[in-house]
Amino acid sequence: MFFVIFFSLYTLLNTYVFIRGWQSLSLYPQFRIFYAILFLTAASSYIVARIFSDHLPHFVYSTLIWIGSFWFLFLFYFFLAIVLIDLILLINKIIHFLPAPVFQNPNKSKFYAGVIVLSFTILSAIFGYINRLNIExxxxxxxxxxxxxxxxxxxxxxxxxxxxxxxxxxxxxxxxxxxxxxxxxxxxxxxxxxxxxxxxxxxxxxxxxxxxxxxxxxxxxxxxxxxxxxxxxxxxxxxxxxxxxxxxxxxxxxxxxxxxxxxxxxxxxxxxxxxxxxxxxxxxxxxxxxxxxxxxxxxxxxxxxxxxxxxxxxxxxxxxxxxxxxxxxxxxxxxxxxxxxxxxxxxxxxxxxxxxxxxxxxxxxxxxxxxxxxx
Incomplete structure (x- = not known):
């Protein structure tokens, strides 16, 4: 039951984040194929490694585990960022506090938001990895x-x-x-x-x-x-x-x-x-x-x-x-x-x-x- 619940939630989260990421690339559709390949590789790495652990060479198994493990962090922060952005947009419909340029070119705004979230997550991953090694x-x-x-x-x-x-x-x-x-x-x-x-x-x-x-x-x-x-x-x-x-x-x-x-x-x-x-x-x-x-x-x-x-x-x-x-x-x-x-x-x-x-x-x-x- 644990594995069924985990896999179901994991699939739902990945699907939701993938769709929103795909939408954010509407300004640069030429990157979408690369995005899809990168996303699916990262999202499936951990699952593939665990399922086929007895049949994979050590280097391949280890590489997939590392990729998939870091992906959990990216997925978590991407999901939180999307929810936060949606919440801000919802509140803005009531209070109207966001500047008008945000809505003049929504595709550009989505792209820049994605870049900011990605940059923040990469910096967080670097900090968190260093902090993990500092045993107190x-x-x-x-x-x-x-x-x-x-x-x-x-x-x-x-x-x-x-x-x-x-x-x-x-x-x-x-x-x-x-x-x-x-x-x-x-x-x-x-x-x-x-x-x-x-x-x-x-x-x-x-x-x-x-x-x-x-x-x-x-x-x-x-x-x-x-x-x-x-x-x-x-x-x-x-x-x-x-x-x-x-x-x-x-x-x-x-x-x-x-x-x-x-x-x-x-x-x-x-x-x-x-x-x-x-x-x-x-x-x-x-x-x-x-x-x-x-x-x-x-x-x-x-x-x-x-x-x-x-x-x-x-x-x-x-x-x-x-x-x-x-x-x-x-x-x-x-x-x-x-x-x-x-x-x-x-x-x-x-x-x-x-x-x-x-x-x-x-x-x-x-x-x-x-x-x-x-x-």
Whole structure:
């Protein structure tokens, strides 16, 4: 169902933007054939690459993914620009604030509007790509007692989306940055990969993870993209690299605190199986010890409060990844990004260290969270 909805919306958006772009070239009809070829190539690249991934040479597959991923950004901004232009024209019919020359030669106005939107999108793509590579370390101090007796350095990140875009070199820079932080423990909030395990293995895209060596291990949970790419095979492959997945499981760290890992919300959609309730995962734990919950999608924050979770770490939202999509995630989620304390529970939702779709971050950062956990 996910793929049907995605493909339907994607086709509708592309059709709408293509028609409006075609109309904007009425002043220069000789460019329309070139426009159509360029548009259809960009719009189909990602879909073709995913469908025929097992049959394409690596260079062809990678090239199509890069083209198609950037196209998501162009499609998004083109669509927003067209809607904004239509809204301005609608308001102008009531208020009449646009200068008369705009309507004296409407074909020229459409063409210039298209050039402006294209230029803005290209500049945004350049800025967003550079910003994506600038990984920020953000510090978070969680102090459960006024006079803490224990302290742990925990690195948390989410939504790396290892792929031919978030590739070996990108991962290597992240691993080096994490190792410099010398964490006791590494926690991962899901969506670690964005390729099937076969492709990850063939291209050695995730092998750099083996160079992470925190003294208390590396723990991850499933996100929706683990399920999209086959959760069981993905988890099996990543565990070969030293990543332990908590799939509705609890682990006691250093006999001092618990880490609880929940299966992703999408498990039922992909497998027809329900995940365990948070209550069932916590009911037999020693309540005198702190509890950290890894939960990919930051849904129903009150559930963590009701089950005496001390710290919940989530991702998934990317905080929109591309402004102004962050306005949408703010409406959907109580906490789209950042820190919040509610009741006695601390929450942090990461904007993600990697990207999905367009390899850009506009209006948010690629982030590693260094948590000083004191109790």
């Amino acid at each position: 370390v953000k510090e978070l101090n969680i102090k459960l007692n006024n006079i803490p007796e224990k302290e742990y350095r925990i690195v948390f990140f989410s939504d790396l989306h290892i792929s031919v875009i978030n590739n070996h070199n990108f991962l290597k820079s992240i691993v080096n940055k994490i190792n410099l932080l010398n964490p006791d423990l590494i926690l991962i909030g899901g969506d670690l990969v964005d390729e099937k395990s076969k492709k990850l293995r063939e291209l050695k895209l995730a092998d750099e993870l083996k160079n992470l060596k925190p003294r208390f291990g590396i723990y991850s949970i499933t996100g929706n993209h683990e399920y999209i790419n086959g959760a069981d095979s993905t988890v099996s492959f990543l565990e070969e690299l030293g990543i332990k997945f908590l799939r509705d499981e609890v682990i006691l760290i250093d006999n001092s605190f618990y880490v609880i890992g929940r299966e992703d919300y999408s498990k039922n959609n992909f497998t027809g199986q329900k995940r365990k309730s948070l209550e069932s995962l916590t009911q037999n734990l020693n309540n005198s010890l702190p509890k950290i919950l890894l939960y990919h999608q930051p849904l129903n924050l009150n559930e963590a409060i009701d089950n005496s979770i001390n710290l919940q770490l989530s991702g998934h939202t990317h905080h929109g990844q591309i402004a102004p999509a962050n306005l949408i995630t703010k409406l959907v989620y109580e906490l789209s990004w950042g820190y919040k304390k509610k009741g006695n529970t601390h929450f942090y939702v990461s904007s993600g260290i990697g990207t999905w779709g367009p390899p850009v971050k506009i209006g948010n950062d690629a982030e590693l969270i260094l948590i000083t956990f004191q109790f």
